[in-house]
Amino acid sequence: MPELEVIASRLNSLLQGKTIQKAVVHNHLVLHGIEVRHFEDELTGKAYEAVRADGKFLLISLENGCEIVVNPMLAGRFWLMERPKRPSKMDIFQLHSDNRTLRYTDRKQMSRVYLVKGGDYSQVAEFNERGPSALDPELKLAEFKQHLKHRRGQIKSILRNQKFVKGIGNAYADEILLYAGILPFRRKSSLSNEEVEQLYNAMRNVLMKFKGILEKRSLDEIALEKRDFMMIHNRGGGVCPLCGGRVSEVTANRFKTNYCQTCQK
Template identity: 40%
Template sequence: MPELPDLEAVRRILNAEIGGAKIDRVHVMPPLSIRHPATAGALPNLAGDTLWRIDRQGKYLLFMFESDRVLAIHSMLVGRFQYCDRKERLKPGTCFAFDLKGEMQLRYFDSKMMGKLYLLEEGKLARIPRWNEMGPDALDEALTLDVFRSRVKRHAGQTKSVLTNDKFVAGIGNAYADEILWEAGVYPFWARTSLSDEEIESLYHAMKSVLSEAVETLTGRMKADISEEIRDFLKVHRKGGQPCPRCGSPISQVEANRKITNYCRTCQKG
């Protein structure tokens, strides 16, 4: 699943490439479903409009148009974006394509058709289900340590589950939760209520540094292909059995509810 660093890198790259571009034509490939309005037939109406910029909130990318319309996209598990020549072969599951200047296209593809797309007027994002329940973006400058500490104390459950709860902070998924917990030296299965103030502070600083560094890495490496998922630089996630970069102990791997958790039993003692 694309997480905050993946989507922030895509946002930065697309803003540099197509911010301010006019949409010449819109191609819609069935069975694309737009959840608001409830028909994909509204999407071609964006032809002739100008894409001012791309914003992001948590795991949503927000395509902001001159007409004050917003195309909000949550990619879910496998949704990806592609910026390429119009002549390039469509990837399986391509949902729509915007024709842009210079024979280029912006495409969105989703082989599982699980992504959530909403076309709304700017200022009406609250119509997206649970939008108003979303916590602050994990990289929002307004999310200070004091705010983080106050918010985390409202949530119970295992620490990793709290980190991936968008009602707490938005944008963190399974992969980067593992990275943050490892960086902070916090055991992923501890109850949140057992965390000390020092551990909460460590989590906060780890969250900011891990996500910020990942954004910079991905922005540099995804310029050639924004559809690519790059995770090889992660330190523990999907690295079960490999040596911990900090202490050399084997990375542990636990799978539950179809999700993998990786951590170091030495650095993150339970």
């Protein structure tokens, strides 16, 4: 999520008020609930109103009340080009404005793209059922505890569940749990009050810190997903930055989990 928040605010400042002169869809498979022709017609000639992130979704609203809702899944990427680019196999759509093209690509073609009118997100899969944003200032420790009360199972699965809080993916969950000092496979029911508080603080600190790092990077750098700032995720067999021990790794359902047996209890 920190990536999407930074991307959204960057796109917002660069696109706001600009008019889409031409919208072209290059891959119709990821469009949901709308035909290519309608999608292109609805966008052409409209001005950007705002771009914002909402959990794992990116929302691009236009002056006519339409909103492009993108769920980038694993491999959706946004690029801002100075001129139109000849589409490749991974291009999904390009929106051309004066000396600026917003290009959206997805090499895995797993994204979901919708066009929403009047703020009705009912057709957007897994949108309405979500919990508060992990970075929402209103989500204080007491609210966090309250939301956690209704969840059961392993703590990492809960953290990644968007119905609990939105915006935490697999990699960020590993980072948060390292700093919280909690093993990813612990049952929620086994966590002490103190551990829940450590988890809350680690969630806020890790996400804010990574957001700060990403804010200094260009859109192209973010799109390349160089997550060199991560301390434990994807570092199986490497050295734990906190204790110097070995980083453990377990893969389940195609998702990798990294943790430290010394720092995490």
